[in-house]
Amino acid sequence: DARVTQTPRHKVTEMGQEVTMRCQPILGHNTVFWYRQTMMQGLELLAYFRNRAPLDDSGMPKDRFSAEMPDATLATLKIQPSEPRDSAVYFCASGLVRGVGTDTQYFGPGTRLTVL
Amino acid sequence: TQLLEQSPQFLSIQEGENLTVYCNSSSVFSSLQWYRQEPGEGPVLLVTVVTGGEVKKLKRLTFQFGDARKDSSLHITAAQPGDTGLYLCAGVATGNQFYFGTGTSLTVIP
Structure with missing residues (x-):
């Protein structure tokens, strides 16, 4: 049963510290999404990769957030420096785009980030 | 920018009751998905x-896409x-871009 994995599941850090979240997409998937979920804003798209290339990162604060895919099996989301307002659950999702039609996103369990 | 509004935001009902959750937008989407969290x-x-007016049934769940795909x-x-959980709709735009709704939190009381 293939699943998206995310590490860590929980992270508590102090304001100003660097935070790195990791995601292992399902093998063979060619799209990766990073989302942030809060009670106030709901689920917001931060970044979208296809075949490891960033297609859209307009939802991401550029001054402190960065997203990369060093290889097909790893996606990372970094926050430097972190701020209390970054506290949220961060989800990674992967999917397979084959052209016409809508493909399914498979979500990971999320990383719950608390910035003190 | 929140393109999709869901209503109601919270819903608490007794087991056995029926309910409807709505997902509305002023934008047209190529398809629409429903998720449970x-x-x-x-x-x-x-x-x-995918198709305007389309109705799909999944056991006791019935999903309908509006004629105008909004x-x-x-x-x-x-x-x-x-059935308790957070229900999210997601509109899919060109380029496989997903826009999630505000969510409906459903609690079904035994």
């Missing part, structure tokens, strides 16, 4: 509707405690 987990896809509804018949 349980506490501590990521959203899980329930259904994808809105959708989810109807649950005879709700059960296992």
Whole structure:
């Protein structure tokens, strides 16, 4: 049963510290999404990769957030420096785009980030 | 920018009752998906509707895509405690871009 994995599941850090979240997409998937979920804003798209290339990162604060895919099996989301307002659950999702039609996103369990 | 508004935001009902959740937008989408999210987990896809006016049934759940492909509804018949969760609609735009709705938190009381 293939699943998206995310590490860590929980992270508590102090304001100003660097935070790195990791995601292992399902093998063979060619799209990766990073989302942030809060009670106030709901689920917001931060970044979208296809075949490891960033297609859209307009939802991401550029001054402190960065997203990369060093290889097909790893996606990372970094926050430097972190701020209390970054506290949220961060989800990674992967999917397979084959052209016409809508493909399914498979979500990971999320990383719950608390910035003190 | 929140393109999709869901209503109601919160819903608490007794087991056996029926309910409808709405997902509305002023934008046209190529398709629309519904997800259910349980506490501590990521959203899980329930259904994808593609054609305007399309109706899909998944056991006690009925999904409808609006004729103009701007809105959708989810109807649950005879709700059960296992239906409890956060229901999210997601509009899919060109380029496989997903826009999630504001969410409806459903609690079914035994």
